[in-house]
Amino acid sequence: MLTDGLRRLPNVEAHVGNMAEADFQPSPAFWSMRLYSRNPEPNRKLYSWNIIMCTGSSPTRISLPYSSPTILDLDAVLDRQKLRTVLSRTDEKLVVGVVGTSHSAIVAIMNLYDLATRTHPRLHIKWFVRGRLTYAVEMDGWILRDNTGLKGASAEFARENLEDEKLADSPVGKVLTKVECLDIRDVSMKPHLSSCTHVVQAIGFTRDPIPQLAIDGRVLNGITHDPINGILLNHAAVPQAYGAGIAFPERVTDPAGNTESAVGLWKFIKYLQRVAPSWR
Structure with a gap:
């Protein structure tokens, strides 16, 4: 239901398939992604300034x-x-x-x-x-x-x-x-x-596998995320790469000092409304 609604938005370009790999090119700072499609159309390369992993668990x-x-x-x-x-x-x-x-x-x-x-x-x-x-x-x-x-x-x-x-x-x-x-x-x-x-x-729940990520051909292993701002990490921040949803939840601390992962659709939405504007 949610994806059907997104497809109707004029500023959303939908592609069906499996993104197997994405490579960040430092100059001019964009991601090159290879999409494997089950449709008759051939496999394609897509390009984007940012990537956001909502790959689920x-x-x-x-x-x-x-x-x-x-x-x-x-x-x-x-x-x-x-x-x-x-x-x-x-x-x-x-x-x-x-x-x-x-x-x-x-x-x-x-x-x-x-x-x-x-x-x-x-x-x-x-x-x-x-x-x-x-x-x-x-x-x-x-x-x-x-x-x-x-x-x-x-x-x-x-x-x-x-x-x-x-x-x-x-x-x-x-x-x-x-x-x-x-x-x-x-x-x-x-x-x-x-x-x-x-x-x-x-x-x-266990995070589902994400596509293979690389920076200028160098494969990144052990991807994690910053649970405060959603930035993907590989020792340091992965450029222009972010995570959201149950696979990459926000970490919250209550007034008693207990920390938890904030899980639930409405909590994911509130988190994205707060942090997404800072993603370039």
Whole structure:
């Protein structure tokens, strides 16, 4: 939807394809980019004064000590309609392991619980946790754990059903078993994982690969970013190169001194409104 809107703007020139590499030419200070297209049109070179990486992130996956469970895509589990499609056999005994205590983990449990109580009576949830649930807290004019704590419906569900003093008497406790684990990768978790038919990992997001960047032919490795102004870094600032969105979020500090990455569409927009005017 957003990209469709951008395409209609008169000052936006859209190109479809994969940008595999970009090389900065110090004189006259511009980027040369090679675009590989899946369309019949040939691969092209594009030129720009600046490049801005909005390449996104994907759910983090780690290796488990037991390989038999089917790994579910987190995005599919967070979408109730897609989840029903993925777990289409309503008559099968299913044990779905959910790893994590994040907002995504709680939404995954909510969606699986909905299936278990409506269409999948033989579905059971195993919840692998390594710490306590944390919640966003309204303070005087600001929010503690604004980016990392549970909010809204997920916070309400967790408080009412998943806290230790509530789980045993909660209807959720009838279809969910909580497993304390410091590290899901530890071999001691193998017996618990061996009973799972499926596993979904809700343990954060990892930045997707970006195109190969170079300066006058010299390839840059280990690209990071300045979380205050969005400038891409390779020991020093990469000229006329910036990052935004979930792959390159702003770092914020609350009045109590806690630092977090500001994640969310509206936060990305506010950040860009502040820093983009300084990008030449």
